[in-house]
Amino acid sequence: MEMTSFADIAPALERQAIELPSWAFGNSGTRFKVFGTPGTPRSPEEKIADAAKVHELTGLAPAVALHIPWDLVDDWAALRAYANGLGVELGTVNSNTFQDDEYKFGSLAHSDAAVRRKAIDHHLRCLEIMTATGSRDLKIWLADGTNYPGQDSLRARQDNLATSLQEIYAQLGDDQRLVLEYKFFEPAFYHTDVPDWGTSFAQVSALGPKAYTCLDTGHHAPGTNIEFIVMQLLRLGKLGSFDFNSRFYADDDLIVGAADPFQLFRILFEVINGGGLDVDSPVQFMLDQCHNVEDKIPGQIRSVLNVQEMTARALLVDRPALAAAQAAHDVLGANGVLMDAFYTDVRPALADWREGRGLPADPMKAYAESGHQEKLAAERVGGKQLSWSA
Amino acid sequence: MEMTSFADIAPALERQAIELPSWAFGNSGTRFKVFGTPGTPRSPEEKIADAAKVHELTGLAPAVALHIPWDLVDDWAALRAYANGLGVELGTVNSNTFQDDEYKFGSLAHSDAAVRRKAIDHHLRCLEIMTATGSRDLKIWLADGTNYPGQDSLRARQDNLATSLQEIYAQLGDDQRLVLEYKFFEPAFYHTDVPDWGTSFAQVSALGPKAYTCLDTGHHAPGTNIEFIVMQLLRLGKLGSFDFNSRFYADDDLIVGAADPFQLFRILFEVINGGGLDVDSPVQFMLDQCHNVEDKIPGQIRSVLNVQEMTARALLVDRPALAAAQAAHDVLGANGVLMDAFYTDVRPALADWREGRGLPADPMKAYAESGHQEKLAAERVGGKQLSWSA
Amino acid sequence: MEMTSFADIAPALERQAIELPSWAFGNSGTRFKVFGTPGTPRSPEEKIADAAKVHELTGLAPAVALHIPWDLVDDWAALRAYANGLGVELGTVNSNTFQDDEYKFGSLAHSDAAVRRKAIDHHLRCLEIMTATGSRDLKIWLADGTNYPGQDSLRARQDNLATSLQEIYAQLGDDQRLVLEYKFFEPAFYHTDVPDWGTSFAQVSALGPKAYTCLDTGHHAPGTNIEFIVMQLLRLGKLGSFDFNSRFYADDDLIVGAADPFQLFRILFEVINGGGLDVDSPVQFMLDQCHNVEDKIPGQIRSVLNVQEMTARALLVDRPALAAAQAAHDVLGANGVLMDAFYTDVRPALADWREGRGLPADPMKAYAESGHQEKLAAERVGGKQLSWSA
Amino acid sequence: MEMTSFADIAPALERQAIELPSWAFGNSGTRFKVFGTPGTPRSPEEKIADAAKVHELTGLAPAVALHIPWDLVDDWAALRAYANGLGVELGTVNSNTFQDDEYKFGSLAHSDAAVRRKAIDHHLRCLEIMTATGSRDLKIWLADGTNYPGQDSLRARQDNLATSLQEIYAQLGDDQRLVLEYKFFEPAFYHTDVPDWGTSFAQVSALGPKAYTCLDTGHHAPGTNIEFIVMQLLRLGKLGSFDFNSRFYADDDLIVGAADPFQLFRILFEVINGGGLDVDSPVQFMLDQCHNVEDKIPGQIRSVLNVQEMTARALLVDRPALAAAQAAHDVLGANGVLMDAFYTDVRPALADWREGRGLPADPMKAYAESGHQEKLAAERVGGKQLSWSA
Numbered sequence A, B, C, D: 001m002e003m004t005s006f007a008d009i010a011p012a013l014e015r016q017a018i019e020l021p022s023w024a025f026g027n028s029g030t031r032f033k034v035f036g037t038p039g040t041p042r043s044p045e046e047k048i049a050d051a052a053k054v055h056e057l058t059g060l061a062p063a064v065a066l067h068i069p070w071d072l073v074d075d076w077a078a079l080r081a082y083a084n085g086l087g088v089e090l091g092t093v094n095s096n097t098f099q100d101d102e103y104k105f106g107s108l109a110h111s112d113a114a115v116r117r118k119a120i121d122h123h124l125r126c127l128e129i130m131t132a133t134g135s136r137d138l139k140i141w142l143a144d145g146t147n148y149p150g151q152d153s154l155r156a157r158q159d160n161l162a163t164s165l166q167e168i169y170a171q172l173g174d175d176q177r178l179v180l181e182y183k184f185f186e187p188a189f190y191h192t193d194v195p196d197w198g199t200s201f202a203q204v205s206a207l208g209p210k211a212y213t214c215l216d217t218g219h220h221a222p223g224t225n226i227e228f229i230v231m232q233l234l235r236l237g238k239l240g241s242f243d244f245n246s247r248f249y250a251d252d253d254l255i256v257g258a259a260d261p262f263q264l265f266r267i268l269f270e271v272i273n274g275g276g277l278d279v280d281s282p283v284q285f286m287l288d289q290c291h292n293v294e295d296k297i298p299g300q301i302r303s304v305l306n307v308q309e310m311t312a313r314a315l316l317v318d319r320p321a322l323a324a325a326q327a328a329h330d331v332l333g334a335n336g337v338l339m340d341a342f343y344t345d346v347r348p349a350l351a352d353w354r355e356g357r358g359l360p361a362d363p364m365k366a367y368a369e370s371g372h373q374e375k376l377a378a379e380r381v382g383g384k385q386l387s388w389s390a
Helices: A003-015 A044-058 A076-085 A101-105 A113-134 A154-169 A197-207 A226-235 A261-273 A296-315 A319-327 A330-344 A349-358 A361-370 A372-379 B004-015 B043-056 B077-083 B101-105 B113-133 B153-170 B195-207 B228-237 B261-273 B296-315 B319-327 B332-343 B346-358 B361-371 B372-379 C003-015 C044-058 C076-085 C099-103 C115-133 C154-169 C197-207 C226-235 C261-273 C294-313 C319-327 C331-342 C347-356 C365-368 C373-378 D002-013 D044-058 D075-084 D101-105 D114-132 D154-169 D199-206 D224-233 D263-274 D296-313 D321-327 D331-342 D345-357 D361-372 D372-379
Strands: A018-021 A063-068 A089-095 A137-140 A175-182 A213-215 A239-244 A284-287 B017-019 B063-068 B088-095 B135-142 B176-179 B213-215 B239-243 C017-020 C065-067 C089-095 C138-140 C176-181 C212-214 C240-241 D017-022 D063-068 D087-095 D139-140 D178-182 D210-214 D239-243
Touching: A003 A296, A003 A349, A003 D224, A018 A044, A018 A089, A018 A296, A044 A063, A044 A076, A044 A296, A044 A361, A063 A113, A063 C347, A063 D002, A063 D331, A076 A113, A076 C138, A076 D139, A089 A113, A089 A284, A089 C017, A089 C294, A101 B063, A113 A137, A113 A154, A113 A296, A113 D224, A137 A154, A137 A239, A154 A197, A154 A330, A154 B228, A154 B261, A154 B372, A175 A197, A175 A239, A197 A213, A197 A226, A197 A372, A197 B195, A197 B228, A213 A226, A213 D345, A226 A239, A226 B135, A226 B153, A226 B195, A261 A330, A261 B153, A296 A330, A296 A349, A296 A361, A296 A372, A319 A330, A319 C226, A330 C319, A330 D154, A330 D296, A349 B063, A361 A372, A361 D002, A372 B153, A372 C089, B004 B296, B004 B346, B017 B043, B017 B088, B017 B296, B043 B077, B043 B296, B077 B088, B077 B113, B088 B113, B088 D345, B101 D296, B113 B135, B113 B153, B135 B153, B135 B239, B135 D345, B153 B176, B176 B239, B176 D017, B195 B213, B195 B228, B195 D114, B213 B228, B228 B239, B228 B261, B261 B296, B261 B332, B261 C261, B296 B332, B296 B346, B296 B361, B296 B372, B319 B332, B332 C294, B346 C044, B361 B372, C003 C294, C017 C044, C017 C294, C044 C065, C044 C076, C076 C115, C089 C115, C099 C115, C115 C154, C138 C240, C154 C176, C176 C240, C197 C212, C197 C226, C197 D114, C197 D199, C197 D224, C212 C226, C226 D154, C226 D199, C261 C294, C261 D154, C294 C331, C294 C347, C294 C365, C319 C331, C331 D178, C365 C373, D002 D063, D002 D296, D002 D345, D017 D044, D017 D087, D017 D263, D017 D296, D044 D063, D044 D075, D044 D087, D044 D361, D063 D114, D063 D199, D075 D087, D075 D114, D087 D114, D101 D114, D101 D154, D114 D239, D139 D154, D139 D239, D154 D178, D154 D199, D178 D199, D199 D224, D210 D224, D224 D239, D224 D263, D263 D296, D263 D331, D296 D345, D296 D361, D296 D372, D321 D331, D361 D372
Parallel strands: A018 A063, A018 A284, A063 A089, A089 A137, A137 A175, A175 A213, A213 A239, A239 A284, B017 B063, B063 B088, B088 B135, B135 B176, B176 B213, B213 B239, C017 C065, C065 C089, C089 C138, C138 C176, C176 C212, C212 C240, D017 D063, D063 D087, D087 D139, D139 D178, D178 D210, D210 D239
Antiparallel strands: none
16 A cells, blocks of 8 residues: 555545444343443433543544433433534434334334324424434335234235325424335344345335435344445445444444455445445445444444444455456456455555544554543442333 | 135136246256256256146246347247147247356446447347347346456446446336346456445446336345345335245245245235235246256246145235234234145145146146156157256 | 045145244233233233134144243142143243343353353243143243454354353253243344354254254244255254244344245244154244234234144145155146145035134134124233343 | 564474365366366366476475376376476375266275275275375375265275275374365255264374374364364374365365454464474364355465465464453453454565565455466367366
């Protein structure tokens, strides 16, 4: 890597912003056990403070995504002011329609109109919150689905979903968007009502120009070429946001880049190719992870750094050389151009770049040495640690 | 199963017609070896004769799909008359753009305009053949893709594909259709240009009302809920045809129903629910299989019988009882209604039904006892047995 | 199916006994939500009562497997007497080393000797319980593993595991056995310490003749041929027990036979071929399921009936005809013999067989009409419903 | 990376030797098409010359593995002398029992004693060749398996396999070894007779100390943790050899490291941990790849360089720091130590190291600029290009 080329890519890096999920700072786990850790937040404010710490050390995470009702507060203006005071914005609002007993058999796609009504109203309430928080995006991920063949009508549910989404879409403000996430399986095991990008695309296309697809990198079948989907959704103008994480098997929600860093590189390469890092890009970057066994704040720091480092590598691809090798059908040459960028160690240059912005050269080290984690553990005693079920 | 209910479903069974692929009667295999068998056809006419034998014994297979150039003949009118004389029609024309050296790096999605030109022209030629044979459907499955990241531009190829398809679509006759098949992987290993139903749907939607998607049951990622895709494509009005087969791992092209009969049942249940067996259904049923180690004619007989038997089971589902159990959220009850139909032994009733139409009660047994296989082995001596590479 | 052949298989059906897991009667769910249902047990005794009800209606489930510490009681003799009074025995003891905070990073394979000590002691305590309950088998499934590459030493953990198991094995009584379960992933996402049958086989072979492998049908990679493993473990003399359930994606723990009935048939066919249903068979049948959205008692009834029905089908395979077709390399013929048995509707004959034993012909219907579920819902009010975390 | 540390790892790098497969220089493809390229070898000698060119430029590939009968010659001493004259040895002998018509239903596991006899004799012939060529290893990969449930007896085949292997094993010379490869699927689609490492391990353990397992990195189910198997086989003393390649979906046989470089790193990390690179290691490194669309000689150069680069990274892991972080259960810290090595750009140091040994700093560039490929294309005109079927 030549320094000149790093200078070339700096503007794009400057634009990079990754929303942090408030829930990543709470406890999480599996159906077998949720382990707690000292210092875990007990309020939305503490989650936001933790997220702000990540931004303070990395400069990469200027917004915090909320999960409703997990993050419900009485005074949204106060929460917004609190966040702003810590240097971050309130970002995407994630609706949660999977933890009330009424949602046992679904929400927006449920066969009962009364349950759909409740779920729709929850989304309308989320829109109101968004107005208060200044959030642009309403992100809808649904746990809807069935566990057994025959349990419900796949078709009727899909039609119900379309109707429910229309009602929500109709209430979007001028600057608000709806992003519909898809997921291969879990918590439903036979079918999910939005299992793949094709379904999300068909649904959001039917809604209109303010509806987009959200791509969670852990929500695909084994072997799926995710960067192809990135390319396709950008081509179709419907890639609204990313939920970054990584997986070895299912929706493991591990740190982004931890399981397959080369896949992350390829995804970011297609993001860049499709304009996803351009000034006017509609693509919102976000993390969606579970730090089941590792510390949460440094887990988030590690994650945004991974995205940044891979973005730098993807930006460094020698595109003219690549195009020339592709045109010559030089398979090894073209692949070699890509791999050269992937194997480039961008860490020293990024450390310099950080220092130039007044950030610590090594945010992981800076956090570890700050004593912040120990301080939180000492201070946050008593109360109830937040988690998914909180 | 009550006899009355079988009478109820008979009209739908009467409508069922499954195209046979001419290539199923030739030798096939893996990259390791193609084994030959005595009696294998040496000409398109012999393939059609074999397909006609399947129809003669089952009444289920009134048409033969062609693969071009594998089935090229000089006189299409003569071939059509030959087929008609044996009681079958010439059906879907499958274009083959993967065996000429020029197609090493793709065909309709290739980066070189000259190769795309050649591939487009091949399809236009197929349209001419369709006019001569009376075929309705041009089925496009592409081997296009890449083996290594960076080998070619995913986006440029997708745009190339769209442009190529437009040119072909523009030449469709009033009663002709284009069906675009998708495939997860193979022969390309990093990416295929039409990997999933979403991509096919996006491409055919851009073309217009005469373009549809073809769903090959072996072309999905592990764990994919195929019946959901069937439901969705029928809902979107874009399910044009099926390529039936079965698989344990990849695109194994085994006999339909052999690997997972319950999956076949669920697929056919959704076909019926979505109107795919209705009088005016746009859905063309077809087999696409490789009989690598088993005899080919009885392999095809077994296949169409499997589709018929599962269709009968799917038709027998007690839909009012199912709807009631679903409405009551009686998970076990609803699943039980479905399973009752699946576990019903429809074979005796179908045997009666066959005899009532002048067909052998047990087509597999009738074929085995006919001595036809031995006759073919004795007669078809010399010449070159046809296979995929022929 | 001829009645004579059903008479032939009746003795084997008489021998069939399937242990029920006590935990199947408690609430279960996913990391997203655990839904409760009216009538859920609040004590080990109520779980046993529910299991006894399943046996009462089916005659198939004469024992209840325990999970320790979930099912801890003060007086084991009293619990045993209680169970016997309801017509069932206490069966396999399942050790649970995944819900104490100390087990965050493992148990028997943990890098800290102190944690391993605690986990070993827990197993020794389980052996004591087994002596009190008259249980033969100690079943060990471990949540041990790591989430990130490098998190711990794969090799050291494997050696730790071997040493821990040796200490437990040394304390087995003369009539007691240790069965080691393997699992592909979950709750650990990067590696599990016993991921596959090969690892379990290597570990139990090193222990000695009283150590066996437990095969959970949901614990394999996508596409794994499970019946091959059944065959191999029976051939090697190391198949100790089954945990039956079914899956579409991961370890879904659905009702056995619900996702792929044909796979269940093939598994039982190999069980029978390998002597797993013989009088002196070492193979213990057991369920391990989660009834997240369906009722629990009928869910268990449906499950044991599914196993019984598939066992009957697998017993009905015309083995001489199969052997003859195999010897002749008649692929379609051999497959056809197998499929004939699979497609046979054994339900009427089994209904007769049940009535001959004083059981209801249709246990699902009998349970539904008994009002038992409503009775439990009315009676079991107050207290804390049990679940995995209880 | 500090230079001192690179000096530390140099001795291990010096020991690294990777056998090249003769068949990688012939044409290969898929069941759809085998594309040829100018300059492809037409004789075993030309394959060996191509392999020697790879060694000349990299110093990493001092031996060529043979495939029998593909590489049959009349005079083995002459072939050996020819290879030695070009600076390489003849290495592992790979038996091929999948291309004769008699092998349609298997070879060593076949139900017919006569076919097993033929297959055993072929292996005995391979042992004779090994004596003539000075090869140590007989590598057995079998295409044996079935396509349909019921087609043959899984158990009888496994027993047949054991007996056949015993007969071959009995004829091994004192310094010869048998390595048994396993494969998940293909070309058989329902079952393969050696599908997993457990089966290979059970079989070679029954044979004796000169029998080992061969691990092909492309022969596993989706999601399999391959480095765990590496660890386990090294722990059990049974890892005999590697067949390196990479895959996105099935057994794609792509260039090693091309699909998931981080997985290759993890595999090599466990190889090193388990002593697989030690002076007395029993582990033989080998490639097994298909260059379907890329040039073959540079494809092999790229492959051995990938293995070398990842080995260097794996050697550079700061093991004391890793052990300390693991002991402290510092999940992020331990993972970070591993990732630091992975993200280190070892290419400049390796270039220096090469130059210090008289090798080109950049073997890919050196080959491209040498004009060798063009020379071969010009010279190797006429004759029949070799491929798998040759």
